[in-house]
Amino acid sequence: AQSVTQLGSHVSVSEGALVLLRCNYSSSVPPYLFWYVQYPNQGLQLLLKYTTGATLVKGINGFEAEFKKSETSFHLTKPSAHMSDAAEYFCAVRRFGNEKLTFGTGTRLTIIP
Amino acid sequence: DTEVTQTPKHLVMGMTNKKSLKCEQHMGHRAMYWYKQKAKKPPELMFVYSYEKLSINESVPSRFSPECPNSSLLNLHLHALQPEDSALYLCASSQVLIDEGGRSYEQYFGPGTRLTVT
Numbered sequence: 001a002q003s004v005t006q007l008g009s010h011v012s013v014s015e016g017a018l019v020l021l022r023c024n025y026s027s028s029v030p031p032y033l034f035w036y037v038q039y040p041n042q043g044l045q046l047l048l049k050y051t052t053g054a055t056l057v058k059g060i061n062g063f064e065a066e067f068k069k070s071e072t073s074f075h076l077t078k079p080s081a082h083m084s085d086a087a088e089y090f091c092a093v094r095r096f097g098n099e100k101l102t103f104g105t106g107t108r109l110t111i112i113p
Numbered sequence: 114d115t116e117v118t119q120t121p122k123h124l125v126m127g128m129t130n131k132k133s134l135k136c137e138q139h140m141g142h143r144a145m146y147w148y149k150q151k152a153k154k155p156p157e158l159m160f161v162y163s164y165e166k167l168s169i170n171e172s173v174p175s176r177f178s179p180e181c182p183n184s185s186l187l188n189l190h191l192h193a194l195q196p197e198d199s200a201l202y203l204c205a206s207s208q209v210l211i212d213e214g215g216r217s218y219e220q221y222f223g224p225g226t227r228l229t230v231t
Contacts (some may be wrong), residue, residue: 034219041227042224042225043119044222049219051216090156092215098217099217101158103155103156103168105154106154106155
């Protein structure tokens, strides 16, 4: 079975500071990995995805994530936080050949002015 | 265009009512999904349709009845709901569920319907 762990249910960073949201997965084979963002009272928006190939993935809104197989991690980063980044972030995995998307429990990002 | 639309945005219904949620996509996707999301929780998968056929039912109570009339539309019929069914209901779509090579594709989500059962 595959699972996703997001360390830190709540992360606060100052405006302009580095954003780091952690995601670790457990899977016997490298899965497909996704980061979604959810703004209040809205649906989920895909930020970025890793399937195969380059391990550093760039997404929308200046976010990027690096797939590290040895650490089974897919942490999300952004060099400089903006107020508009305040939202809930979900890491999700989907194993090759598996139909279901497994979500982490989410991390709420707060930006301090 | 990567838009999935859902109507209505908000719905309040009594426990004896019958209502329906609607989801539409025009991206040519052949897999469509219903998720339920409670406050401060991740989405939970309810149903998956692949090529207009029900592919996955996550043991959802029969008071929720999905329907896929065509490749662009997905409905969720609601009847005799309970207050604990109050949640955000999200629809999503993807290119296909799994292709012949076993690859799957990213899901695009709609804005959701906020359902309150009184």
